[in-house]
Amino acid sequence: MHTKRIACGAVLGLLAACMPAAETADPLPSWNEGAAKQAIVEFVARVTDPTNAEFIPDARRTAVFDNDGTLWAEQPTYVQLAFAIDRIKAMAPGHPEWQQEQPYAGIVSGDSTALAALTMHDVMQIVTATHSGMPTDEFRRLVSDWLETARHPRFDRPYTDLAYQPMLELLAFLRANEFRTYIVSGGGIDFMRAFTEDVYGIPPEQVVGSMGALAFEMRDSTPVLVKEPGIDFVDDGPGKPVGIERFIGRHPLAAVGNSDGDLQMLQYTAADPGSPLVMVVHHDDAQREWAYDRASSIGHLDLALDEARARNWTVVSMKDDWKVVFAFEVKTGSKGP
Amino acid sequence: MHTKRIACGAVLGLLAACMPAAETADPLPSWNEGAAKQAIVEFVARVTDPTNAEFIPDARRTAVFDNDGTLWAEQPTYVQLAFAIDRIKAMAPGHPEWQQEQPYAGIVSGDSTALAALTMHDVMQIVTATHSGMPTDEFRRLVSDWLETARHPRFDRPYTDLAYQPMLELLAFLRANEFRTYIVSGGGIDFMRAFTEDVYGIPPEQVVGSMGALAFEMRDSTPVLVKEPGIDFVDDGPGKPVGIERFIGRHPLAAVGNSDGDLQMLQYTAADPGSPLVMVVHHDDAQREWAYDRASSIGHLDLALDEARARNWTVVSMKDDWKVVFAFEVKTGSKGP
Numbered sequence: 001m002h003t004k005r006i007a008c009g010a011v012l013g014l015l016a017a018c019m020p021a022a023e024t025a026d027p028l029p030s031w032n033e034g035a036a037k038q039a040i041v042e043f044v045a046r047v048t049d050p051t052n053a054e055f056i057p058d059a060r061r062t063a064v065f066d067n068d069g070t071l072w073a074e075q076p077t078y079v080q081l082a083f084a085i086d087r088i089k090a091m092a093p094g095h096p097e098w099q100q101e102q103p104y105a106g107i108v109s110g111d112s113t114a115l116a117a118l119t120m121h122d123v124m125q126i127v128t129a130t131h132s133g134m135p136t137d138e139f140r141r142l143v144s145d146w147l148e149t150a151r152h153p154r155f156d157r158p159y160t161d162l163a164y165q166p167m168l169e170l171l172a173f174l175r176a177n178e179f180r181t182y183i184v185s186g187g188g189i190d191f192m193r194a195f196t197e198d199v200y201g202i203p204p205e206q207v208v209g210s211m212g213a214l215a216f217e218m219r220d221s222t223p224v225l226v227k228e229p230g231i232d233f234v235d236d237g238p239g240k241p242v243g244i245e246r247f248i249g250r251h252p253l254a255a256v257g258n259s260d261g262d263l264q265m266l267q268y269t270a271a272d273p274g275s276p277l278v279m280v281v282h283h284d285d286a287q288r289e290w291a292y293d294r295a296s297s298i299g300h301l302d303l304a305l306d307e308a309r310a311r312n313w314t315v316v317s318m319k320d321d322w323k324v325v326f327a328f329e330v331k332t333g334s335k336g337p
Numbered sequence: 338m339h340t341k342r343i344a345c346g347a348v349l350g351l352l353a354a355c356m357p358a359a360e361t362a363d364p365l366p367s368w369n370e371g372a373a374k375q376a377i378v379e380f381v382a383r384v385t386d387p388t389n390a391e392f393i394p395d396a397r398r399t400a401v402f403d404n405d406g407t408l409w410a411e412q413p414t415y416v417q418l419a420f421a422i423d424r425i426k427a428m429a430p431g432h433p434e435w436q437q438e439q440p441y442a443g444i445v446s447g448d449s450t451a452l453a454a455l456t457m458h459d460v461m462q463i464v465t466a467t468h469s470g471m472p473t474d475e476f477r478r479l480v481s482d483w484l485e486t487a488r489h490p491r492f493d494r495p496y497t498d499l500a501y502q503p504m505l506e507l508l509a510f511l512r513a514n515e516f517r518t519y520i521v522s523g524g525g526i527d528f529m530r531a532f533t534e535d536v537y538g539i540p541p542e543q544v545v546g547s548m549g550a551l552a553f554e555m556r557d558s559t560p561v562l563v564k565e566p567g568i569d570f571v572d573d574g575p576g577k578p579v580g581i582e583r584f585i586g587r588h589p590l591a592a593v594g595n596s597d598g599d600l601q602m603l604q605y606t607a608a609d610p611g612s613p614l615v616m617v618v619h620h621d622d623a624q625r626e627w628a629y630d631r632a633s634s635i636g637h638l639d640l641a642l643d644e645a646r647a648r649n650w651t652v653v654s655m656k657d658d659w660k661v662v663f664a665f666e667v668k669t670g671s672k673g674p
Contacts, residue, residue, distance in 0.1 A: 059540060136582055193586050203396060204586030216575035216601055223605045225582045238553035245473055245562045249530050249541030264553055268560045
């Protein structure tokens with residue numbers, strides 16, 4: 001027994017020598033050197049070093065990310081709304097009554113003034129018309145199919161190409177350090193689950209989002225889960241910490257958002273007794289992406305920006321902190337539009 | 338490079354020789370040889386063998402378990418109800434009005450006839466009185482403290498000692514084969530999360546349960562999640578597949594239950610296009626545990642037993658299939674009461 005144990009120890013030593021020297025490579029190559037990158041690297045070093053007072057065991061390493069405007073672009077409109085609008089157009093031949101009825105008529109005719117004037121009530125109507133009445137797997141397939149053909153109006157690329165490269169690196173860096181990376185988004189959970197695994201490496205069980213009603217039904221002796229009209233849970237604002245507690249049941253050690261809808265999630269994460277990573281992505285790069293905050297209805301960032309500055313949370317300047325913005329810049333070497 | 342690669346290949350070979358020969362040890366020592374054990378072992382072999390047509394990649398290996406009556410005992414009353422009753426007694430000094438008011442008066446006076454006559458409406462009142470009005474972490478602490486001192490009336494042991502040893506082995510065997518093991522229970526999510534990690538090795542994020550209302554609040558500038566009166570989600574019957582879709586977003590490959598409240602979860606799992614493991618624990622051992630099914634209000638098993646037999650799901654006989662029943666028998670060598 002002793003002989004075997006010693007031999008195996010030696011084998012493990014040899015194995016370590018065979019491993020690639022991962023720590024010497026920069027895990028965040030798309031981040032410029034600066035306070036934001038330093039905050040990330042120091043946070044991970046702190047919680048993963050067993051000799052540090054703030055060491056956190058693997059099982060408790062949880063990080064939460066907003067999606068729209070945090071992991072991918074949300075301008076000129078939320079991707080999910082672009083999907084809903086395209087679905088209305090695709091469904092219109094089966095709904096002749098929409099020719100006369102607003103908000104459908106304006107969308108079907110492609111009237112950009114009508115689109116710009118959509119109220120929250122209109123949006124809810126559109127979402128209900130396009131996001132209910134079918135099993136969840138059928139809905140996910142509609143989303144996947146759409147994502148394969150739809151193009152972003154400014155960049156003329158699939159929407160999924162507009163994931164932020166620095167955030168993909170941050171997700172991978174956290175996962176390499178045994179974090180579970182969750183999305184906690186106001187977006188629809190079924191919409192997101194159609195692409196988060198492929199695009200972000202985030203599996204369905206780590207996606208928290210807003211939810212419509214869902215019903216268990218037998219169809220031809222086969223059980224299906226059918227999306228129904230009506231909203232069961234809004235995962236936005238104070239709903240985000242509620243979603244975290246309900247779905248994860250653990251206090252996050254890191255949270256990243258970009259709008260006032262993320263404020264309570266950031267506050268909740270900031271209350272961790274250790275030194276959590278609390279981060280706000282600031283869209284200040286009109287050239288490579290967009291510049292917007294307090295005056296924007298999409299990704300409205302006002303109170304959360306003030307609180308981030310007052311409490312020394314990490315504010316990421318897309319312009320200054322990010323060497324590249326979009327995943328496609330790395331994939332193709334292109335520098336955008 | 339070539340030299341290094343060859344050397345490392347040799348090291349990996351040596352390492353394999355150093356690994357304990359896990360496959361030769363029986364992963365299910367508390368299961369008697371028989372159809373149930375065979376169904377488990379063959380199921381795991383099928384989905385983990387990359388050369389088998391039914392091979393499932395790690396990421397998709399998901400198993401769902403009911404809790405009460407499936408992972409631990411639910412007689413003579415659900416453990417969560419025993420907790421609620423003890424809480425009513427503990428809280429009674431602060432509620433003098435309960436001396437006159439039912440169902441509280443009967444509970445406070447320890448009247449066993451009153452306890453036996455509790456209606457579903459009474460139970461909801463008791464649960465509301467004991468499960469709301471405090472932050473989730475405070476509630477979990479109450480549950481943990483209670484579990485440390487409360488004793489099961491028949492076995493005079495902590496309730497957590499009444500986890501089923503064969504199910505602990507099944508959970509561990511599935512996890513050793515890269516399954517994520519979820520609880521999907523009609524029990525309260527916050528109640529279960531107080532003990533599932535310690536008792537079953539199931540972390541909070543893999544617990545799906547019924548949920549009360551939850552509110553985000555600032556108390557002394559500290560964000561807290563406060564349990565409020567009212568039920569948001571009942572994770573029972575058709576609610577179980579809904580909970581699975583909402584929390585996990587994947588079709589399970591294995592499901593284990595013991596009552597009609599699990600029927601839709603079993604049907605949903607059985608609809609997997611491969612050969613899923615669908616299992617019903619049958620309480621037929623009055624000597625070592627309890628014998629109950631169609632006539633019992635707790636753990637009522639009628640339709641699900643018929644369907645299990647008609648569709649050749651695996652019915653586990655506690656009497657015939659389990660060599661030992663409770664975890665404490667293994668821990669102490671005792672054979673029960």
